[in-house]
Amino acid sequence: MDAPRTLYDKLVDSHTVATLDASGETVLLYIDRSVLNEYTSPQAFTGLREARRTVWRPKALLGVVDHVNSTTPHRTLQMPDPGGAEQVAYFARNCRDFGIELFDVLHPLQGIEHVVAPELGFILPGMAVAAGDSHTTTYGALGALGFGIGTSDIEHMLASSTVVYRRLKPMRVEVTGRLPAGVVAKDLVMSLIGRIGADGATGYAIEFAGEAISALSVEGRMTICNMSVECGARGAVIAPDAKVFDHLAARPRAPKGELWARAVEAWRNLRSDDHAPFARTVAIRAEAVEPMVTWGTSPDQAVSVAGVVPDPDREATPARRRDAARALDYMGLAPGTPLQEVPIDRAFIGSCTNARIEDLRQAADVLRGRHVATGVRAMVVPGSSAVRRQAEAEGLDRVFTAAGFEWRQSGCSLCLAMNDDVLAPGERCASSTNRNFEGRQGAGGRTHLMSPAMVAAAAVSGRLADVRRLGA
Numbered sequence: 001m002d003a004p005r006t007l008y009d010k011l012v013d014s015h016t017v018a019t020l021d022a023s024g025e026t027v028l029l030y031i032d033r034s035v036l037n038e039y040t041s042p043q044a045f046t047g048l049r050e051a052r053r054t055v056w057r058p059k060a061l062l063g064v065v066d067h068v069n070s071t072t073p074h075r076t077l078q079m080p081d082p083g084g085a086e087q088v089a090y091f092a093r094n095c096r097d098f099g100i101e102l103f104d105v106l107h108p109l110q111g112i113e114h115v116v117a118p119e120l121g122f123i124l125p126g127m128a129v130a131a132g133d134s135h136t137t138t139y140g141a142l143g144a145l146g147f148g149i150g151t152s153d154i155e156h157m158l159a160s161s162t163v164v165y166r167r168l169k170p171m172r173v174e175v176t177g178r179l180p181a182g183v184v185a186k187d188l189v190m191s192l193i194g195r196i197g198a199d200g201a202t203g204y205a206i207e208f209a210g211e212a213i214s215a216l217s218v219e220g221r222m223t224i225c226n227m228s229v230e231c232g233a234r235g236a237v238i239a240p241d242a243k244v245f246d247h248l249a250a251r252p253r254a255p256k257g258e259l260w261a262r263a264v265e266a267w268r269n270l271r272s273d274d275h276a277p278f279a280r281t282v283a284i285r286a287e288a289v290e291p292m293v294t295w296g297t298s299p300d301q302a303v304s305v306a307g308v309v310p311d312p313d314r315e316a317t318p319a320r321r322r323d324a325a326r327a328l329d330y331m332g333l334a335p336g337t338p339l340q341e342v343p344i345d346r347a348f349i350g351s352c353t354n355a356r357i358e359d360l361r362q363a364a365d366v367l368r369g370r371h372v373a374t375g376v377r378a379m380v381v382p383g384s385s386a387v388r389r390q391a392e393a394e395g396l397d398r399v400f401t402a403a404g405f406e407w408r409q410s411g412c413s414l415c416l417a418m419n420d421d422v423l424a425p426g427e428r429c430a431s432s433t434n435r436n437f438e439g440r441q442g443a444g445g446r447t448h449l450m451s452p453a454m455v456a457a458a459a460v461s462g463r464l465a466d467v468r469r470l471g472a
Helices: 007-015 042-051 082-098 113-120 134-142 151-160 185-196 211-215 218-231 242-249 257-267 318-331 357-367 385-393 396-403 452-461
Strands: 016-019 026-030 034-037 061-064 101-103 128-131 145-148 162-166 169-176 204-209 235-237 280-285 292-294 302-304 346-349 377-380 405-407 428-431 446-449
Touching: 007 016, 007 026, 007 128, 007 145, 007 204, 007 235, 026 128, 034 082, 034 113, 034 128, 034 151, 042 082, 042 151, 061 082, 061 113, 082 101, 113 134, 113 218, 113 385, 128 134, 128 151, 134 145, 134 218, 134 235, 134 242, 145 235, 151 162, 169 211, 185 218, 185 280, 185 292, 185 302, 204 218, 218 235, 218 242, 218 357, 242 257, 346 357, 346 452, 357 385, 357 396, 357 452, 385 396, 396 405, 396 452, 428 452
Parallel strands: 034 061, 061 101, 128 145, 169 204, 169 280, 204 235, 346 377, 346 428, 377 405, 428 446
Antiparallel strands: 016 026, 026 162, 292 302, 292 446
16 A cells, blocks of 8 residues: 655656656656746746757746736836846747747736736646746645746756756645634735744645635635745645636636546545645644734734734844844834834735735725825736736726725736836835835835735725724
């Protein structure tokens, strides 16, 4: 009888082409699909050209412009800067020359890669997906193994549909119970990151399980898997279930007819065996999770919005005390300050973490009948053009604009300072993004991570706010 295996191990084993070392830890891994963007792919294509190589399976690839494009309400091909324009032009040339489908800025399906690929049904359970973006872990929500790779790996993957891959240790995160009202998937994953630290899952692939995970929507699961990389995990998976199958059934690139029936039958086996060994287990009680907000410059520097700015002197090690002190200096915060007394200048809803239709609905529920506080600039950037159209069909755009939010086109936008959506030095932003590093949203900009509903609450309050107090 075969030894019990985790879902992660099953995914790796089923894609292993060859074992590359005596320990069996390094393998040549077959890659089913990849999504390319204009920012991380140029050097890889240049390498192919110089070596006179072709792309092995162009139909297994999708190109999306998302990082450098403007999100101004009136969409044009113009890029914010000449460098971005050159990147986009070279990307279009590469996709054309190598036979890769491209969603450029004006394509009706353009959007952020990790939003676009799942909504197409381009990513399916059981796949291995490698791409030049660390948040490729998002696809674990569908029962796929997704992970980010570097430029040289992208070139290797384009030429051979494989990557050299080192196995990770499996970690299980068991979330029991139900999340309280006003607490969502973003709060759960931020709570995990705060608990185990920014490096707490380094060397691991996380499998999320438990009643609270099963209760999440597929979009909520994407948020969880997306931000798993912020605690060091290079992979995150959730066993696919009926919610995933229903989510995928009507997607345009998903299998149809008899192929669909056969696929679902196979996907039902994508789960960890009973008694499968995990190198580490973390238990979380969903009822104990509260709305979270970051106070520092790392995603693990987060506490409940009902709390206060922590005192660096109370950190356990000299290194953590030093990091906390530096973070507070950068953020312009004093220990002991109630978080709900911290004023904001900007509010941003967007990113591959939280710009799907569910996220926009949750934020709109907070904003109905309310208006952005004086002095706050607020903007919402849908994760894809398809999400934007659906939101407009539901009237969400009118809710946002009536509340004083800017209703923008899709793209990465203010998640990272790579386009014309940036913070000015010293500006403080309530943000639904995934990273709050120094300068991430603009040189000198100060970022507080939270859920979209919490961003909406902050926008109308003019300061960090507990969405539960607004009755949302």
